[in-house]
Amino acid sequence: MIDTIGNEIAEGEERIRLETADGVAVLTLCRPDRLNGWSWESTRQLGLLADRIRFDPDVRVVLLRAEGRAFCAGIDVKAPGGAITGATAAERTRNYYEGIRWVHERFAVLSRLPQPVVAAVQGYCLGFGFELALMADLRVAAEDAVFALPEAQLGVAVDAGGDLRIAREAGAGWAKFLALTGRRVDAATAYRLNLVQLLVPPQELDAAARAVAAEIAANAPLAVQGVKRAIDAYADAALAPALDRVAMTAALTLTSEDCREGYTAKAARRPPHFSGG
DSSP: OOOOOOOSOOTTOOSEEEEEETTEEEEEEOOGGGTTOBOHHHHHHHHHHHHHHHTOTTOOEEEEEESSSOSBOSBOTTSTTOSOOOSSHHHHHHHHHHHHHHHHHHHHHHHTOSSOEEEEEOSEEETHHHHHHHHSSEEEEETTOEEEOOGGGGTOOOOSSHHHHHHHHHOHHHHHHHHHHOOOEEHHHHHHTTSOSEEEOGGGHHHHHHHHHHHHHTSOHHHHHHHHHHHHHHHTTTHHHHHHHHHHHHHHHHTSHHHHHHHHHHHHTSOOOOOOO
C-alpha cells in the first residue's frame, strides 16, 4: 500500500531534489540509474516539494528537469510498494481507485502552483514521465527526446490524465492516436503538435530552459500568476470530472487479467494475448 503519512524525505531516498536560487525553484528527477522511473514514493515527494514551493515568497517560477539520459522512462516496476492489494477483487479495485485519485491530487499540487512550471525534457519521456511533463505550463525539449503513452500495450489505462492534456493541447484525434496505439513520437513531432513549445539541441537544453525560466521570473509576479490562473480556468474547465473517470478506468484495468498478461508478456519479451477481461 501507499505510505502517504511521512512529510520528510529520508537521506539517500531522494527521487526529486529541490534547489532554489534567483527566483527559480529547480525540481530535478535524480535517479538516472533507473532512468528516473516513477513510483508511489516519487509522487509523495513531488507533492511535498511542490507544497514547499507554493508558500515560498521568493519563488517566481519552477524548472522541472532530470539527470541522466532520460527525463522519465515511466513506472519503475522494481520500486517497493508497486502493487496494491485487497481481500477481494472489488476491494483491490477500490484501493487502486483511491490510490490513483491520491496521485491526481499530488500531481495537481504541481500543476496548480501559482508559479508557472517549465519542463526541460531529454531522452525517454514515456508513460508517467510524459504525463508529468504535460503537467508543466511550458515544455522545452531536446531534439533527442522521445514521447509515448504505452499503457494500452500493457493492458492498462493512461492513469494520470496525460491523454486528456494531449487532447487539450493537440486535439482529441491526436490524443486518441497516441494513447490507443502507444506509438512513440520524436521531439520534432511533439513540437509540431504543440506538445512542446521550444525545441533545442541536447547540449543546449539546460541553458535554454533556464533562460525561459529566467524570463518569466523577471516579470511581475502578480501579472504572471494571474495570467496562468486565467488560462488554466479556461483550458481545464472539464478536467476534474474527466480525471475521476480516468481514475476509475485505471483502477479497473490495473486489476484486470489483461494487465497481468501485459506485464508478463513484456517481461518475457513476447507479444501479449489480451482477452478483454
